[in-house]
Amino acid sequence: MFETIGIWIAALLTLCIFSFLYKDNPFYKFAEHLFIGVSAGYWACYYYHNVLQPNLFVPLFQEGRPIFIIPLVLGIMMLLHLVPKISWISRWPLAFIVGTYAGYYLITYLQTNALEQVTATLVPLVTFSSVVLFVGVTTGLVYFFFSKEHKGTFGGIAKFGIWFLMIAFGASFGYTVMARISLLIGRMTFLLKDWLHIIQ
Amino acid sequence: MRRQLPLAICFVMGVSMVVQFFIPHRVSQEFYRTILDWYRIVFAFSLVLGTGTLIKVHWAKISKKSKGWQYSIITIGGLVFMLAVGFITGIQEGTLFMKIFEYVEVPLEATMFSLLAFYIASAAYRAFRARTVEATLLLIAAVVLMLGRIPFGYYLWHKIPGIAEWILTNPNMAAKRGIVIGVGLGMISTALKIILGIERSYIGGGK
DSSP states (O other), X not given: OHHHHHHHHHHHHHHHHHGGGTOOOHHHHHHHHHHHHHHHHHHHHHHIIIIIIIIIIIIIIISOOGGGHHHHHHHXXXXXXXXXXXXXXXXXXXXXXXXXHHHHHHHHHIIIIIIIHHHHHSSXXXXXXXXXXXXXXXXXXXXXXXXXXXXXXXXXXHHHHHHHHHHHHHHHHHHHHHHHHHHHHHHHHIIIIIITOOOO | OOSHHHHHHXXXXXXXXXXXXTOOOHHHXXXXXXXXXXXXXXXXXXHHHHHHHHHHHHHHHHHTTOTTHHHHHHHHHHHHHHHHHHHHHXXXXXXXXXXXXXXXXXXXXXXXXXXXXXXXXXXXXXXXXOOSHHHHHHHHHHHHHHHHTSHHXXXXXXXXXXXXXXXXXXXXXXXXXXXXXXXXXXXHHXXXXXXXXXXXXXXXXXX
């Protein structure tokens, strides 16, 4: 019984969203606003049960570890952003988050995005694929070097880099199209199979 | 106090996170774990702040009877209902909370993204007009990739899936690697500017 009601609700909401293909209308707006509200509620509950409960409330109130008062106070200070007169207090926890994030990712990005990518590119050029990789990375980087005008030989190398970038964008585009078509097939299958039982 | 202290906190936390990486000691590792736990907790509060701001914005629309205020009732209603259900029943598998997620959230999200399949067709028409070398390369890469991912591509020419795979793992990878290196260097310089207090837009304007 519950499943049948659920399928009907899901089907009607699906049709509400698809109605946008005709034009913007109240059914679409209803589904859109419901989506925002339900999503916000879902993630708020998810973070409460999976982050705040096990990492803050259990250690602080059940295990009696007073050190966890610090993140609790920082969290409450963060919420003071909603009170205009003392909203400046929320800068402290914000600075804590931004500083921690910046320090953490300074090393992480240096390792993964810079050093490891360069190491993986600088290999003996013994196969056609390794030549393509090396040429693609270097010409791509030349294109992203904007401190020198893209003219002459430098401009030619940069142009070659653009070609590699275009192939990558084309590949990403093709991938995105396939992913969206898969989702569309999934919704159509749901409507025709689970809801209307037209197909088996 | 209002501007200097946040900058000092940011500097101390940033430098501490960098320094601890180079000290493989038990105390340093404990510090790292504790700070990351706190980071997660404070970040979770920032999501609560986001939810509060959402309610504030929509409440203002309702009280001012702004255009489309009726829809704001739907948003706040959905949010409050989901919160109430989540706190009363919990979020385990089989609860009402997860049923709502399954029958409301998932279909809405999937349908919203599947709508793009229609609009991407018109975007493809504009992007794929092979007027230049660049547009032609984009067109060829996209078409080969799409054909290579479906059985029809194999029936057209059995080598298409292999070519698609080669494009993905070589020229595509080369360009992505260039982008990733660029993004990495950009992130490193931005992180340094934040830690040193040169980039301070996160603390906003005012006193």
